[in-house]
Amino acid sequence: MVTSSTSRDTANTPTVVAADDEDDDRETASNTGSSFKLPQWAPAFCAAAAAGTLFGFDIGSTSAVVRFLGHPGAILADGAQLDPSQLGLVASFSLFGALISSAFALRFGDALGRKKEIQLSALAFTAGLSLEAIPGLTDSIPALLIARALVGVGIGFGMHVAPTYIAETAPTSRRGPLLSIKEAAIVGGILGGYFAGWGADAVFPDSSNLAWHATYAAGLLVSVPLLLCSQFLSESPRWLVLNAAKNGDQEKLDDARKSFQSDAEYNAVLDALATTENPASEKRLAGIDWSSPLPAQLGAGGQRALVMGLGLVLFQQVTGQPSVLYYANRIFEDCGYGFEAAVGLGVFKLAATLGAAVLVESVGRRALLLSGACGMTICLAALTSVFSTDVAFSQTGALLSIIGFVGFYQLGFGPCTWLVLSEVFPLHVRSAALGFASLLNFGSNLFVTAFFELERSAVGSGHLFAMLSVLGAMSVVFIAANITETKGLSLEEIQQKLTFRRRGV
Numbered sequence: 001m002v003t004s005s006t007s008r009d010t011a012n013t014p015t016v017v018a019a020d021d022e023d024d025d026r027e028t029a030s031n032t033g034s035s036f037k038l039p040q041w042a043p044a045f046c047a048a049a050a051a052g053t054l055f056g057f058d059i060g061s062t063s064a065v066v067r068f069l070g071h072p073g074a075i076l077a078d079g080a081q082l083d084p085s086q087l088g089l090v091a092s093f094s095l096f097g098a099l100i101s102s103a104f105a106l107r108f109g110d111a112l113g114r115k116k117e118i119q120l121s122a123l124a125f126t127a128g129l130s131l132e133a134i135p136g137l138t139d140s141i142p143a144l145l146i147a148r149a150l151v152g153v154g155i156g157f158g159m160h161v162a163p164t165y166i167a168e169t170a171p172t173s174r175r176g177p178l179l180s181i182k183e184a185a186i187v188g189g190i191l192g193g194y195f196a197g198w199g200a201d202a203v204f205p206d207s208s209n210l211a212w213h214a215t216y217a218a219g220l221l222v223s224v225p226l227l228l229c230s231q232f233l234s235e236s237p238r239w240l241v242l243n244a245a246k247n248g249d250q251e252k253l254d255d256a257r258k259s260f261q262s263d264a265e266y267n268a269v270l271d272a273l274a275t276t277e278n279p280a281s282e283k284r285l286a287g288i289d290w291s292s293p294l295p296a297q298l299g300a301g302g303q304r305a306l307v308m309g310l311g312l313v314l315f316q317q318v319t320g321q322p323s324v325l326y327y328a329n330r331i332f333e334d335c336g337y338g339f340e341a342a343v344g345l346g347v348f349k350l351a352a353t354l355g356a357a358v359l360v361e362s363v364g365r366r367a368l369l370l371s372g373a374c375g376m377t378i379c380l381a382a383l384t385s386v387f388s389t390d391v392a393f394s395q396t397g398a399l400l401s402i403i404g405f406v407g408f409y410q411l412g413f414g415p416c417t418w419l420v421l422s423e424v425f426p427l428h429v430r431s432a433a434l435g436f437a438s439l440l441n442f443g444s445n446l447f448v449t450a451f452f453e454l455e456r457s458a459v460g461s462g463h464l465f466a467m468l469s470v471l472g473a474m475s476v477v478f479i480a481a482n483i484t485e486t487k488g489l490s491l492e493e494i495q496q497k498l499t500f501r502r503r504g505v
Helices: 021-027 042-069 084-112 114-133 141-169 172-203 208-217 220-232 237-247 250-257 263-274 281-285 299-318 321-334 339-359 365-388 395-411 413-424 427-459 461-482 491-499
Strands: none
Touching: 042 084, 042 114, 042 141, 042 172, 042 208, 042 220, 084 114, 084 141, 084 237, 084 427, 114 141, 114 208, 114 220, 141 172, 141 237, 141 413, 141 427, 172 208, 172 339, 172 413, 237 250, 237 263, 237 427, 250 263, 263 427, 263 491, 299 321, 299 413, 299 427, 299 461, 299 491, 321 339, 321 395, 321 427, 339 395, 339 413, 365 395, 365 413, 365 461, 395 413, 413 427, 413 491, 427 461
8 A cells, every 4th residue: 555654643633734825836936036937737727727618618609600500501401491409409419428528537537637638628629619610511410410519528528627627736725716717717718609609790791601610610719729738738746646546656656746836735635545434545545436336435524525516516507597598598689689788798797707716715615605596596586576477577677687696606606616516525536526516517407408498388487487496595505504615725624624524514
């Protein structure tokens, strides 16, 4: 068994020593005038944020592309027009690719490593966008769906590895803001997709076929540099320790030590990996036993993390963000607004997410999640009232409620869900747990999107928002009862806190 050079603490609650955050910036120019060098965490953050930008770009650009494809002769050789079910398939098919890559990452994420997973994400994005961008390659429904699935594979890998890669490389004091900014990059990508569609429409006003190809081509401006630069990324130091410890390779473990800011940080990671609530440390280092349930392998702290993480993912989806945005688009259209309203809402979402990035270390994850969920519930209740009353439909009231809902979502669930997910799981199961969370995220997203209109037709808008209000209230109760604050703690200290957590702590 591989051991650290530090002595073990014999107390019941081991003390994990976090690295000094100020050591993080030692890579920058020193006071003696040495040349500038990027902080160790910066390349990993930029790569993860670029993957998030591409995810957002796919959302924004596809909203424009679906509009282009709705024109006669946009894709089908006989000049026919795509029907709504075909357009819906084009819009949603990336989710199927994301489910496939999320399942692969669940099983093989730790074997790949963080760097290789970023590379696979960039490769899938570039391949899919290239197919979408070149006229003639995707001028049929089956070919376009293949391209959409490839982009989805990039989304699945990227959204699985991005929070882990940032969390494992960022210093404690910057982990929250950096992961929140990664979420802001997704919103920025959505805006980029909107502008790509607007620009393509301006350049090719008489050819919807060329316009939708050009819209997707803009994404290559991000995916190609990411693919090239990902070859020069450094691997996550924590993954290097995990990989070496699993294989019992002391030489690789010694090499991994050099990637850490300090020996104290390195030893804290190794101690946390080897310490378990039962003595079978070697079994733990061997990784996930896929023949037995994951919760049984986690211990008390890991099981609490699983409840926290999966609960947040589920409530993030079922509290109705896709449904509310659907109504936002309808109301914008009824008011005669299109592109301007979508961009305005996107800018508002970006500002709210950046506000969360500023507050996340001072206010904390738990407080932001509670505030966001409470605000969302109030806005959903207001929408219930708007759609249930007999008085004339109030566009202003609905619009204000929707804007409020979006703002509270971006303050809480938007940035904090994946931030908490990246922090709470022990190193030896982190990749598998986030893979399972990604599957739940994309699967529930697909379910909500697919059945929303059927449910609205069956029970009516007022009853639908009433049900969402109840789910919002349930999310407040869940957060208050289950979410442990993680601000200001290293990943190893969070693992320790969850292991010895008392209710209310």
